[in-house]
Amino acid sequence: MNRRKFLALSGGGIIVAATATVGTIASRTPTAALAPWDQAGVIYEEPRKRALSYAILAPNPHNRQPWMVDLSTPDTVILQVDQDRMLPHTDPFNRQITIGLGCFLELMVMAAAEDGYAVDLDLFPEGSDLTALDGRPVAVATFRQDDTLGKDRLFRHVMSRRSNKEPFDLSRTVDPALIGTIGAAAVHGSRIDGDTSDQSIAELRLLTSEALNIEIDTPRTFKESVDLFRIGKAEVEANPDGIDFSGPMFETLGAFGLMTREGTLDTSSTMFAQGKVAVLENTETAMGHLWQVTQGNTRTDQINAGRDWVRLNLAATAAGLSMQPLSQALQEYPEMADHYTRIHQMLARAGETVQMLCRLGYGIDVGRSPRWPLDAKLI
Ligand SMILES: Cc1cc2nc3c(=O)[nH]c(=O)nc-3n(C[C@H](O)[C@H](O)[C@H](O)COP(=O)(O)O)c2cc1C
Numbered sequence: 001m002n003r004r005k006f007l008a009l010s011g012g013g014i015i016v017a018a019t020a021t022v023g024t025i026a027s028r029t030p031t032a033a034l035a036p037w038d039q040a041g042v043i044y045e046e047p048r049k050r051a052l053s054y055a056i057l058a059p060n061p062h063n064r065q066p067w068m069v070d071l072s073t074p075d076t077v078i079l080q081v082d083q084d085r086m087l088p089h090t091d092p093f094n095r096q097i098t099i100g101l102g103c104f105l106e107l108m109v110m111a112a113a114e115d116g117y118a119v120d121l122d123l124f125p126e127g128s129d130l131t132a133l134d135g136r137p138v139a140v141a142t143f144r145q146d147d148t149l150g151k152d153r154l155f156r157h158v159m160s161r162r163s164n165k166e167p168f169d170l171s172r173t174v175d176p177a178l179i180g181t182i183g184a185a186a187v188h189g190s191r192i193d194g195d196t197s198d199q200s201i202a203e204l205r206l207l208t209s210e211a212l213n214i215e216i217d218t219p220r221t222f223k224e225s226v227d228l229f230r231i232g233k234a235e236v237e238a239n240p241d242g243i244d245f246s247g248p249m250f251e252t253l254g255a256f257g258l259m260t261r262e263g264t265l266d267t268s269s270t271m272f273a274q275g276k277v278a279v280l281e282n283t284e285t286a287m288g289h290l291w292q293v294t295q296g297n298t299r300t301d302q303i304n305a306g307r308d309w310v311r312l313n314l315a316a317t318a319a320g321l322s323m324q325p326l327s328q329a330l331q332e333y334p335e336m337a338d339h340y341t342r343i344h345q346m347l348a349r350a351g352e353t354v355q356m357l358c359r360l361g362y363g364i365d366v367g368r369s370p371r372w373p374l375d376a377k378l379i
Pocket residue numbers: 057058059060061062063096097099100103161162163164165242309324325326327328368369
């Protein structure tokens with residue numbers, strides 16, 4: 001709360017009027033933005049749309065939901081990227097965006113199998129560019145009925161999967177055996193490793209905190225996140241994507257002007273300082289880390305990394321463990337170069353790319369994140 005806002009708030013009638021509205025404000029859940037979670041597998045009959053209604057629940061960077069699908073060819077889904085939904089400052093080569101598209105494809109394939117459809121995926125059939133995704137198809141997916149198809153045991157966790165952005169419980173250690181249990185879920189070529197030892201936790205807490213500080217202290221990368229803040233129900237419903245701050249506390253802070261994009265960007269403000277403390281509390285409460293590494297780094301490798309990432313996230317859900325990706329040190333912009341090199345020295349063998357790094361632990365239950373409905377994503 002900065003001084004001017006505090007004075008305005010404490011000035012007489014404003015605070016009384018504001019308090020009177022808190023009850024109404026606090027109950028404003030962004031129901032429409034969460035509806036796609038309830039609609040998955042329910043509102044569509046057509047097999048491709050049924051599968052896609054789950055795919056749109058995929059984890060993806062900054063919840064940009066950069067997918068668009070063309071269903072004009074029978075039995076076929078053509079996946080393209082929405083080029084207006086990239087993260088040019090923190091993800092200049094669209095590597096992370098591609099991973100998110102891999103998560104989307106994996107959930108689509110898993111959901112199709114539930115309905116007895118096998119999906120043949122042709123990735124980047126017209127080629128790809130490693131410096132930027134473009135208008136060419138990311139995948140052409142062909143659906144084919146197959147009654148012999150096995151179902152995926154991870155599918156039942158799709159509805160409860162989360163990226164948990166809350167501090168983890170410092171009193172609950174993570175069983176090191178879980179690294180192997182979760183890692184076994186990766187079947188698309190990633191090498192999974194992790195560490196829950198005190199020494200590794202300390203080293204990676206430090207490195208991920210430093211990387212987060214670099215992102216926040218670099219104005220253009222921080223602004224890329226802050227521009228995606230959705231504060232309170234009205235903003236979340238208008239744009240069910242980005243970094244959502246909904247629920248009673250944020251609704252109230254937003255309504256009182258105590259949390260604004262402008263204030264957060266002002267490095268001299270309390271909002272900026274408090275925001276930093278809040279995110280660093282996450283890196284500092286890691287109770288272990290898990291990482292995902294690939295030998296190559298082609299677009300196909302990145303898609304396969306995404307397919308494995310969502311499987312890891314689902315396997316962690318099955319094990320009752322919380323996960324939060326910590327991608328800052330993996331980002332490819334000049335200010336991060338030193339940390340990018342160091343994290344690769346720590347976690348990768350020569351020539352390998354660390355595609356994902358996350359913290360592990362036990363966090364409070366967190367809610368579902370907003371989604372655009374499937375109909376908004378049809379070309
Ligand atoms: C490639 C990739 C990178 C991500 N990086 C981060 C990150 O650095 N920090 C974070 O809190 N979440 C990260 N996430 C998680 C997304 O923010 C999350 O998936 C999205 O907000 C949707 O929320 P949900 O996964 O709970 O449905 C990442 C996800 C992906 C796929």
